[in-house]
């Protein structure tokens with residue numbers, strides 16, 4: 001049976017108040033939060049944006065969604081995990097500070113931000129899933145202990161997974177440091193020395209300090225590399241390469257992690273994707289990056305696979321091509337969708353209901 005995906009179209013001319021009104025309408029009409037019961041402890045998973053990036057979902061819009069959950073009687077907090085790379089979200093104190101600087105205050109969203117410190121063993125949950133790539137997933141405990149989960153996701157491109165939607169938001173985004181490393185571990189880049197012109201851009205961008213220029217050629221230290229693929233995106237001569245199979249494996253592992261996060265929440269979760277300001281790269285980039293498609297709209301569903309498939313289809317439709325393949329030719333973003341369906345996470349077949 002097809003899953004329902006609700007959709008409000010938007011264009012870039014619409015103002016913030018009108019968007020907030022449409023979000024409220026979408027949430028009510030789609031009943032996406034109707035799984036919430038009084039006194040449920042709900043975690044709202046989102047990405048607060050790296051410093052210098054403005055692609056993240058605006059706190060005012062998150063406030064509309066959290067308000068709808070709170071009205072249903074839930075206790076609610078906003079959360080994300082710390083990053084692998086050196087940036088403002090590497091540890092909980094700095095991450096929290098950045099979230100506030102980006103406007104995620106209680107006054108705006110009606111909820112507190114909680115960033116678990118996954119260097120503490122007590123904050124790590126090992127979730128047995130016994131899948132092909134991951135047997136036991138290392139997830140931040142806070143996501144497993146909540147009664148329900150709302151994932152609010154900025155839908156955009158991604159250098160390693162083609163696009164980043166809800167499967168990435170929860171699969172990678174709820175994983176602890178160990179879990180993120182497990183997902184990235186096969187994705188260290190190879191450098192074609194004959195193409196490398198020694199410009200040093202990769203060394204500058206590398207968040208793990210895994211690249212050094214030796215004799216004006218880039219050399220990657222695989223023991224430090226976290227497989228983020230940032231170096232690929234900045235290399236002007238395409239001298240860096242991540243094996244396609246490695247990219248696919250990251251997608252598969254990320255999907256298995258999503259399965260772990262939702263293991264006990266299949267009927268206690270709702271997903272909202274913002275297909276606006278659709279950038280080439282994810283919100284972890286500490287800078288603006290180019291918009292690759294016009295604004296499409298906002299989607300809601302209780303099926304994480306359907307909502308990503310519908311977001312992918314709508315963006316491609318407005319571009320008249322597979323824009324994600326265009327900007328990330330090495331990646332087949334449909335791997336994550338097909339694999340997610342094959343392990344029972346959701347349905348790629350959906351009914352789109354435009355509101």
Ligand code: SF4
Nearest residue numbers: 206225226228229231
């Ligand atoms: S993928 Fe590239 S940028 Fe990312 S950590 Fe590895 S070497 Fe550094």
Ligand code: SF4
Nearest residue numbers: 196197199200202235
């Ligand atoms: S960005 Fe590319 S060309 Fe420049 S040093 Fe790195 S690998 Fe070489």
